[in-house]
Amino acid sequence: MTTIKKIPLGKGGPMVSKLGLGCMRMSPVWGQGGNDEQESIATIQEALDKGINFLNTGDFYGAGHNELLVGKAIKGRRDDAFISVKFGAIFHNGQWLGLDLRPVAIKNFINYSLVRLGIETIDLYQPCRMDNSVPIEDIIGTVADLIKEGKVRHVGVSEITADQLRKANEVYPVSALEIGYSLADRQVEADLLPTAEELGISVVAFANTAEGLLTGDMKAPLPTGSYLNHFSRFQGDNLIKNLEKVEVLKQMAADKGYTPTQLAIAWVNAQGNHIMSLVSMSRRSRLPENMAAMDIQFTPDELNTLNTEFAPGAILGGTYLQR
Numbered sequence: 001m002t003t004i005k006k007i008p009l010g011k012g013g014p015m016v017s018k019l020g021l022g023c024m025r026m027s028p029v030w031g032q033g034g035n036d037e038q039e040s041i042a043t044i045q046e047a048l049d050k051g052i053n054f055l056n057t058g059d060f061y062g063a064g065h066n067e068l069l070v071g072k073a074i075k076g077r078r079d080d081a082f083i084s085v086k087f088g089a090i091f092h093n094g095q096w097l098g099l100d101l102r103p104v105a106i107k108n109f110i111n112y113s114l115v116r117l118g119i120e121t122i123d124l125y126q127p128c129r130m131d132n133s134v135p136i137e138d139i140i141g142t143v144a145d146l147i148k149e150g151k152v153r154h155v156g157v158s159e160i161t162a163d164q165l166r167k168a169n170e171v172y173p174v175s176a177l178e179i180g181y182s183l184a185d186r187q188v189e190a191d192l193l194p195t196a197e198e199l200g201i202s203v204v205a206f207a208n209t210a211e212g213l214l215t216g217d218m219k220a221p222l223p224t225g226s227y228l229n230h231f232s233r234f235q236g237d238n239l240i241k242n243l244e245k246v247e248v249l250k251q252m253a254a255d256k257g258y259t260p261t262q263l264a265i266a267w268v269n270a271q272g273n274h275i276m277s278l279v280s281m282s283r284r285s286r287l288p289e290n291m292a293a294m295d296i297q298f299t300p301d302e303l304n305t306l307n308t309e310f311a312p313g314a315i316l317g318g319t320y321l322q323r
Contacts (some may be wrong), residue, residue: 106146
């Protein structure tokens with residue numbers, strides 16, 4: 001039976017599972033429908049039972065639906081869960097309108113989050129990204145004030161640059177950086193990941209399968225109605241050439257007796273003890289497979305093959321990770 005390893009979040013921070021549970025897809029987000037609520041709640045509870053204590057949500061996931069769902073799942077077992085909440089994104093009728101990172105807005109957002117989650121303190125609170133509309137000092141300073149009030153325990157940041165990370169950490173010690181990271185998305189290795197490691201900031205790595213590219217299930221062309229068609233990575237010759245790269249991963253997975261998805265998660269897991277693989281799950285049936293991925297070991301030759309075939313820039317085209 002797989003035992004989920006625990007790592008400290010930031011310098012001397014709380015112990016969290018090295019496999020995190022992304023709850024976003026349990027709610028209607030990005031124009032896609034949510035999943036069965038009872039199954040989603042059962043998935044969160046079983047994850048907690050198995051030692052996965054890091055639960056990732058956002059106040060804008062399903063217009064608050066996701067926080068309400070997480071709140072139901074952790075009722076009566078608050079101490080088992082480490083709750084990470086993103087804020088700042090503004091939607092209307094499912095359409096992205098932009099960010100609101102004003103201190104007055106942040107102080108408003110958190111009170112609604114606490115009520116929906118049914119808790120008194122959020123463990124990790126973070127702007128979903130930054131757009132220079134509000135000084136970093138004001139954003140992080142406001143979260144620091146919320147820590148003093150007892151409404152937040154730790155500061156996090158998401159989808160920012162290395163310079164922004166340094167500036168944020170100067171205002172208040174940052175515990176975690178949430179960022180998209182996978183074999184297909186390695187641009188953050190140039191400066192952002194080294195900066196986080198230098199500063200003692202843990203990395204919460206989402207999109208380990210690069211929006212499904214690395215699952216081995218994708219075929220070209222994509223269905224006409226797929227939202228992925230909006231991104232150049234999944235269009236025309238780009239997709240055809242990218243899927244040729246994925247064949248290397250599929251063959252290695254077959255040789256090792258795992259799925260390509262498991263190898264994609266395992267590669268992220270292998271990048272450092274300060275890096276958490278954040279995996280979206282909404283069904284209990286996904287838990288055993290993803291937990292088993294955390295035990296996969298690579299030989300030096302296997303890692304060399306993956307790092308060569310999926311060198312930075314090898315995957316053509318972009319996704320929303322490059323916003």
